[in-house]
Structure formats: C-alpha cells, structure tokens
Amino acid sequence: MKRADEVLVGVVVLIGIALAVVGSIWLSQVRLGASDIRHEARFRSVGLLQVGNPVLLRGVKIGRVESVTLGRNDWVMVGLRLKGTQKLPERTVAIIFSATLFGDWAVQLLDRHDLPNDPDVRRQVQEAALNAGAVWPGAALPDVGQLTQQAGRIAGDLATIAGRVQEAFDSSSAEKLRGAFTDISRLSKVLANMASQQQQVLTRIGGNLDTGTASLARFATAMERTAHRADSATDKAQIQHILSSADTVGVALRATATDLRSLVGAARSQQESFVRIVARFDSVMGRVNAGEGTLGRLSRDTTLYTEAVATVRQMRLLLADVQANPRRYFQFSVF
Amino acid sequence: MLAALGRRSVGITELFGHLGHFVADTLRAVPDVRTWGRQIFPMMRRIGVDSLPIALFIAAFTGIVLALLASYTVTAAVPLYFVGALVGKTTMLELGPVLTGLALAGRVGANIAAELGSMRVTEQVDALETLAYDPHAYLVLPRVMAGTLMFPIIVAFAMATAIFMGWVAATTLLPITTAEFLRGLRLFYVPFDVTFGLIKSASFGFVITMIGCFLGLNTRGGAEGVGDATTRTVVYSAEMILVLDAYWAITLLRP
Numbered sequence: 001m002k003r004a005d006e007v008l009v010g011v012v013v014l015i016g017i018a019l020a021v022v023g024s025i026w027l028s029q030v031r032l033g034a035s036d037i038r039h040e041a042r043f044r045s046v047g048l049l050q051v052g053n054p055v056l057l058r059g060v061k062i063g064r065v066e067s068v069t070l071g072r073n074d075w076v077m078v079g080l081r082l083k084g085t086q087k088l089p090e091r092t093v094a095i096i097f098s099a100t101l102f103g104d105w106a107v108q109l110l111d112r113h114d115l116p117n118d119p120d121v122r123r124q125v126q127e128a129a130l131n132a133g134a135v136w137p138g139a140a141l142p143d144v145g146q147l148t149q150q151a152g153r154i155a156g157d158l159a160t161i162a163g164r165v166q167e168a169f170d171s172s173s174a175e176k177l178r179g180a181f182t183d184i185s186r187l188s189k190v191l192a193n194m195a196s197q198q199q200q201v202l203t204r205i206g207g208n209l210d211t212g213t214a215s216l217a218r219f220a221t222a223m224e225r226t227a228h229r230a231d232s233a234t235d236k237a238q239i240q241h242i243l244s245s246a247d248t249v250g251v252a253l254r255a256t257a258t259d260l261r262s263l264v265g266a267a268r269s270q271q272e273s274f275v276r277i278v279a280r281f282d283s284v285m286g287r288v289n290a291g292e293g294t295l296g297r298l299s300r301d302t303t304l305y306t307e308a309v310a311t312v313r314q315m316r317l318l319l320a321d322v323q324a325n326p327r328r329y330f331q332f333s334v335f
Numbered sequence: 336m337l338a339a340l341g342r343r344s345v346g347i348t349e350l351f352g353h354l355g356h357f358v359a360d361t362l363r364a365v366p367d368v369r370t371w372g373r374q375i376f377p378m379m380r381r382i383g384v385d386s387l388p389i390a391l392f393i394a395a396f397t398g399i400v401l402a403l404l405a406s407y408t409v410t411a412a413v414p415l416y417f418v419g420a421l422v423g424k425t426t427m428l429e430l431g432p433v434l435t436g437l438a439l440a441g442r443v444g445a446n447i448a449a450e451l452g453s454m455r456v457t458e459q460v461d462a463l464e465t466l467a468y469d470p471h472a473y474l475v476l477p478r479v480m481a482g483t484l485m486f487p488i489i490v491a492f493a494m495a496t497a498i499f500m501g502w503v504a505a506t507t508l509l510p511i512t513t514a515e516f517l518r519g520l521r522l523f524y525v526p527f528d529v530t531f532g533l534i535k536s537a538s539f540g541f542v543i544t545m546i547g548c549f550l551g552l553n554t555r556g557g558a559e560g561v562g563d564a565t566t567r568t569v570v571y572s573a574e575m576i577l578v579l580d581a582y583w584a585i586t587l588l589r590p
Contacts, residue, residue: 005376005377005379005380006376008380008384009376009379009380009383009384009485012383012384012387012485012488013379013383013484013485013488015492016487016488016489016491016492017488017491019491019492019494019495020487020491020494020529020533023491023494023495023529024526024529027423027520027521027524027526028524028525028526029521050523050525051525052521052523052524052525100414104522
C-alpha cells in the first residue's frame with residue numbers, strides 16, 4: 001500500500017511538473033536546442049512593449065522580446081531573441097509599434113534606408129545610433145493613445161471654435177445673415193439669367209461648330225477621296241509610265257539644255273557685237289556732242305534749223321500758189 | 336459593546352498567538368524526518384492525488400465558462416482571438432489557483448480538521464504524546480508539507496485542464512479557430528504567469544493544511560467541537576485564500 005502510494009504520488013507529481021514546465025515553454029515559444037541569437041536594441045521609450053511580444057522582419061515573425069530593462073543614460077535596453085537562420089538587414093534598426101488597438105505591441109526590424117518618413121523617428125534612430133556599438137538603434141512609433149490624445153485636442157479646439165461661433169451669432173448677426181442670404185438669392189437670379197443667355201450663345205456657337213464640323217468632315221472625305229486617287233494612281237504600271245515619261249522628258253531637257261548653251265554662246269557673241277556697236281555709237285554721239293562733223297555742226301548751229309523752217313514755209317506757200325494757179329507753172333498740150 | 340469588542344480583539348490576538356506557537360512548533364519538528372518522512376507519501380496521495388478529480392472537474396467547467404464569457408464580453412471591436420488570451424491569463428493568474436484552493440479548502444481542510452479534531456477529542460493525540468511522538472512531526476508536518484507540495488501540482492493540472500476545455504469550447508461553440516485561440520493564448524503570456532499561479536497555490540496549500548491542523552488539534556468538546564472546528568477551518572481557509580490572493584497580487588503583480 002505504501003509503495004503504491006509512492007508510485008502514484010510520484011507519477012502525479014512528475015506529470016504536474018511536466019505540465020507546468022512544458023506548458024510554459026510551449027506558450028513562451030522558446031525553441032530548446034535551436035540556434036537562437038540574442039540581439040540588443042536601445043530606445044528612449046518602449047511604450048507598452050513587454051517580454052514575449054513578437055519581433056518581425058518584413059512582417060514575418062522571427063523572434064520575440066526577451067527582456068526589457070532600463071540601461072545607462074536613460075536608455076531602455078530591449079533584448080531580442082531571434083532565430084539564427086534569418087538574414088538580417090545590414091544596418092538593422094528596431095522600430096516599436098502598436099500592432100493592434102488592444103496593447104498588442106511588436107518590434108519591426110528594418111534596414112536604416114527603409115525607415116518611415118517621419119522626422120521624429122529618424123531623429124530617435126540617429127540619436128540611438130550614436131556610439132551604439134553592437135546595440136541596434138531603435139525608435140518607437142506613436143501609439144494609439146498618443147494619436148487619441150491628439151484627436152482629443154483637435155476635438156477640443158473644434159469645440160472652442162464652435163463655442164466662439166455661437167457667441168458671435170447673435171440676433172443682429174442673424175438679420176445681417178438673412179440680408180446676405182437675400183442678396184445672394186438676387187445675385188443667384190441674375191447669374192441664372194446670365195447663364196441662360198450664355199447658354200443660348202453657346203448653343204449658337206455649338207450650331208456653328210456643328211456646321212464647321214460637317215464642312216470639315218466633307219473636306220476630310222474629299223481629301224480622303226483624293227488620297228485614294230493618288231493612292232490608286234501610284235500603282236505599279238502608272239509609276240512605270242511616269243518614270244519612262246520622266247526619262248523622255250529628261251532627254252528632251254538635256255537637248256534643250258544643249259540648245260540653250262549654244263544660244264547662250266550666240267547671245268554672248270551678239271552681246272559682244274552689241275557692246276562694240278554701243279561703244280562706236282557712244283563715240284559717234286561723243287563727237288556729235290562735241291560739235292564735230294556734219295551732225296555735230298547741225299546739232300549745235302541753229303541757222304540751219306531756221307533756214308530749214310523758212311524753206312518749209314516757202315515750200316508751203318509755193319504749193320498753195322501752184323494749187324491756186326496751176327497754169328502759171330504747168331503747160332499741157334496734146335500735140 | 337466596547338467590552339465585547341475588547342474581548343473579541345483579545346480573543347483574536349490570542350488566536351494569532353496560539354497559531355504563531357503552533358507554526359513555530361511545526362517548524363521545530365522539521366528535523367524529525369524519521370517521524371514525518373514515513374507519513375508524507377500517504378498524505379500526498381490523500382491530499383493531492385485524491386483531490387485531482389474534483390479539481391479537474393472544477394477546472395474543466397471553469398475553462399468552458401471562461402471561453403463563453405470571454406466571447407460574450409468582447410464586442411465586435413475586439414478580435415475573437417482575445418478569447419484565448421482571456422482564458423489563459425485568467426486561468427493561470429487567478430481562477431486556477433483560487434477556485435482549486437477554495438475547493439480543496441472544503442475537501443482537504445475540512446478533512447484534516449475533522450480527522451485531527453476526532454483524534455483530539457478521543458484522546459488519540461494524548462496517547463501519541465504519551466508514546467513520545469511529537470504530534471507536530473507525526474500529524475501536522477506531513478499534512479502541511481503534502482499540502483504545500485501537492486497544491487501546485489493539482490493547480491498545474493487544473494490550469495492545463497481549464498485551458499484545454501476553454502480551447503474545446505472556443506473551437507466547437509464559437510467561430511474561432513485553433514490558430515486564433517493559440518494566438519490569443521500566447522499573445523500576453525509571460526512565464527511568470529505560471530510561476531505566480533504556482534506560488535499562490537503553494538501558499539494556499541500551506542495555509543489550508545495549517546489551519547486544518549491547528550483547529551483540529553485545538554478542538555474542544557465532543558462531536559460538536561469537531562463539527563465547529565471543521566466549519567471554522569473551511570471558513571478561515573476560504574478567507575485566508577482571498578487574503579493571500581490579494582497579498583500576492585499586491586506584492587508580485589504590482590508594477
């Protein structure tokens with residue numbers, strides 16, 4: 001009986017101890033015998049971070065918070081137990097954040113280049129990185145409580161503004177506001193009329209545009225037709241014909257060019273002759289101007305002109321006398 | 336009235352004085368291993384192993400009720416995996432040790448008080464003293480040590496059972512998966528939760544057995560005295576469990 005008691009008690013005690021130890025280890029998610037690595041990060045504040053909270057890398061859990069203690073110079077040292085198989089960022093930074101609304105905090109490991117674009121977080125990391133050695137720099141994102149406080153302050157400010165608006169909104173303000181509403185109503189009618197007129201104008205413009213568009217469409221159709229023709233005219237046989245015609249034209253052009261060259265040569269010789277003639281004429285004219293020769297003397301001596309005029313006058317008088325008295329000058333006989 | 340109050344105060348002070356003497360006598364009996372050593376395993380069986388069924392029964396239903404209460408308490412804004420967290424934390428920190436302690440206060444404390452009270456009123460204790468047996472070494476120390484050692488074991492079983500039944504209830508009666516339940520269970524778990532529960536339960540075991548032994552060995556009168564000692568043992572044990580619960584919470588859980 002006594003031996004049976006001992007065995008039974010021993011079994012129960014062993015099972016009880018095993019339950020407590022194994023259960024605790026299982027719930028703590030401690031991997032016995034695994035090559036876990038311990039790292040340390042430091043923060044100015046860790047919010048509600050507790051031992052056992054998860055450590056995440058790109059959102060995947062790779063470890064847990066092993067310890068949270070106060071360190072020197074007002075730092076909070078956080079021990080992180082990570083799986084040894086994970087490849088960590090080169091310049092690891094630990095960011096503490098509130099994972100849920102219910103105090104579920106976590107540590108996110110990031111590369112320093114991937115820090116959130118928050119000046120406060122960057123300042124915290126920069127401060128924690130100074131003379132940190134092997135300790136990872138860390139920063140804490142604002143938690144829900146802080147955000148709620150901020151929202152509460154904003155709500156308070158809104159309430160203050162609402163109160164002031166209520167104070168300013170007395171009976172005279174109401175009358176003025178009513179007048180303003182009347183003015184606005186009148187202005188609205190005017191604007192509505194103007195809008196109606198503008199709408200009519202716009203309707204006309206739209207009609208014109210329609211017409212123009214139709215003309216453009218017709219033009220486009222004609223252009224398309226022309227393009228079709230041009231396109232059809234450029235089939236293979238016609239192109240050959242055009243090329244052969246162009247050859248013929250080229251030959252003719254070449255002959256014409258030869259003729260033109262000969263003509264130009266003849267013209268050049270004619271030009272030379274003409275230049276010579278002009279030169280001679282110029283010398284003749286020079287002598288005439290100088291009063292040399294018959295023409296020169298004629299051009300410069302008015303006596304000849306006067307004599308010629310008198311002669312013409314005498315001739316006219318003579319002609320008139322002949323016409324008046326033909327028998328004085330002419331004798332007519334048959335035999 | 337003042338006189339009655341004074342008499343009552345003196346009586347309580349006297350009681351604590353007797354209890355102090357009783358505890359000191361028990362501690363003085365610790366070196367007498369040959370006497371209490373032979374009694375320890377039968378006592379561990381009676382106090383511990385035989386108490387397992389009632390402890391596990393209570394724990395099983397506590398786990399089920401906790402899971403359902405947790406799901407009833409959390410609203411749509413709170414994720415359901417908090418059922419696991421609530422079941423785990425509540426069981427380990429509070430309900431496991433306290434409910435088990437209260438149940439064993441009735442079973443173990445009353446049993447010890449009745450047994451030792453009967454021995455006292457039937458002069459069996461006097462006979463042991465006549466035979467040069469130290470009643471503290473032969474009767475008290477095995478029971479107190481068995482209670483102090485076995486209560487944490489029973490509470491460990493109770494914790495495991497409550498959490499297991501909480502998981503069963505949550506996964507069968509609630510729209511929650513095993514993964515979600517485990518996530519909540521592990522979410523706020525720290526190893527100290529178990530340590531705290533076991534420390535509390537050891538203190539409960541010590542106090543319940545000590546009160547049972549003290550009131551049993553100080554039984555006066557006949558069967559009525561035995562009944563009175565038994566009743567007072569259960570009442571005092573229950574009160575002391577709650578006082579100690581508060582004491583440990585203040586000393587160990589206060590940040």
